[in-house]
Amino acid sequence: MHLAAAVKAPLIALFGPTAPWRTGPYGNGHLILRKELACSPCFKKNCPTMECMNSLTVEEVLEAAEHKLRVGRCE
Numbered sequence: 001m002h003l004a005a006a007v008k009a010p011l012i013a014l015f016g017p018t019a020p021w022r023t024g025p026y027g028n029g030h031l032i033l034r035k036e037l038a039c040s041p042c043f044k045k046n047c048p049t050m051e052c053m054n055s056l057t058v059e060e061v062l063e064a065a066e067h068k069l070r071v072g073r074c075e
Helices: 002-006 058-071
Strands: 012-014 031-033
8 A cells, every 4th residue: 555655556545443544545646445433443453343344345445446447646
């Protein structure tokens, strides 16, 4: 993710237990996907449910990727 941001490549970042405002890509034009859950961000390495990641759907990620392909590079 950080290498893609450094070269201004189109970027979609999935966040679950971590926070994009702490570890997200720098620069503009990136797409961040995450769910607003009471437990997220928890910063835990292990979780019995991983609800924050499991609640992101393939359809949401695909839609974001299609959008990014239409829009192109970051500015």
